Amino acid sequence: MSHPPNIEGYCAAGFEPVREALEKNLRDPDELGQAVSIHVEGRPVVDLWGGHRDRERTLPWTEDTWACFFSVGKPIVALACAGALREAGIGLATPVAALWPSYAQAGKALTTVDHVLSHLAGIPGAFAAQPGDAYDWQAMINAIERQAPMWPVGSQGCYHTFTYGHLVGELARIVTGKRIGALVNERIAAPLGLELGFGLSPEQQSRCADVSITHGDPLLGAIRDPTTLIGRCWQALPLASGQEDFNSAPCRAAEMPSLNGHGTARALAKLYSTLSLALDERGETPLFPSGLLRELTQERWSAVDALGLGNRMARGFRLTNDYSPFNRGPRAFGHSGIGGALAFADPDHGLGFGFVTNRLAPGPGSSPYPMRLVDAMRIAMSR
DSSP states (O other): OOOOOEEEEEEOOOOHHHHHHHHHHEEEEEEEEEEEEEEEEEEEEEEEEEBBSSTTSSBBTTTTTEEEEGGGGGHHHHHHHHHHHHHHOOOTTTTHHHGGGGGGGTTTTTHHHHHTTTOOOSSSOOOOOOOTTTGGGHHHHHHHHOOOOOOOSSSSSSTTTTTHHHHHHHHHHHHOOOHHHHHHHHIIHHHOOOOSSSSHHHHHTTTTTOOBTTOOHHHHHHHHHHTTTHHHHTSSTTTTTTTSSOSSSHHHHSSOOOEEEOHHHHHHHHHHHHHHHHHOSOOOSSSSSHHHHHHHSSOOOEEEEETEEEEEEEEEEESSSSSSSSOOOTOOOOEOGGGEEEEEGGGGGGGGEEEEEEOOOOOOSSSHHHHHHHHHHHHHHHO
16 A cells, blocks of 8 residues: 655645645656645635655655746736736737837738737747747747738637747837846736746756656647647747757746746735735735736637637636636636646635646646646535
8 A cells, every 4th residue: 555645735624625635646656746725815725735846756845846837827927918018008909010010020910919918819839930949039039020820810719829928028028128037026926925937047946846748648749749730839949859848947047938937836826816806806906907807807719729729718818618627617717737737716716726736747628637626625615
């Protein structure tokens, strides 16, 4: 009989099913390390972690371990950018080219700020980018500027799997003069005391859990295959050649906001709890005006897109559907990441949920590991 995994942290009375679910997750011999955090009405009720941060299982996951949360970072950069644009008096209907003239190349002159925030810009990939360009912000921007839309701008929603963070981040840089990592820290992480970031320092990198890729993962297989659309979208990151595994210093140090945000589950839960309360003007924070949050969480499109993903998309945030069920709350919003990372808010329960892991569970679709925790949370909250 195997020994139970070592689970550390805090679990409020009544939320024991979440601890039991985390223990069940970590009993799986394929799993390495995980952390889950839950805030309800602004109060932490779960903050648990366990397992290992390295593939050799020699380093325990600790309270301050950071993990890559992949696409969970997309709405975080959208939130920082949209807030800065709003303060500058720049509306959603503003043409991107009015701020970024060279973006108008190749048939993109009609693109608006709304199109960019809503995954309606028609450029899920920058196909002129070469392997390795992902580490170079300007190289990616140059490739994006040269990219023609795959269909008329605004006519079709498609998840901008690789380009979203650069599109949003460059708009923010032009308006504020600050790179997206610094802007997220200034507007979100530092004011709330959140342990998360983009473009990590050496000290932050030293706290990171190693990403472990699951062999045979169909989603990662498609991403590594240059003959697939999603593989073409990701070709700027040298995954296909095996030169990158998401653990290199260049990968962690670069600002690639679509895919390489890092942080703790605690940070994600606190952020989404804050947003959950602010949306209904129940939290006292000037950081996230309720009007801004209503704009960002308004549904813009719902479809199975050209990548084969069944998205229900707002502006940066995903909304509840079968692909991203969250806790099935009708007003829930958030985002998932490759391999299982998950963060979301449910304003009807004042809820913020965060989950990070370092073993990438096969995808696409919702990973069973965070969903086991979400289901346990729902049981606990229904008692």
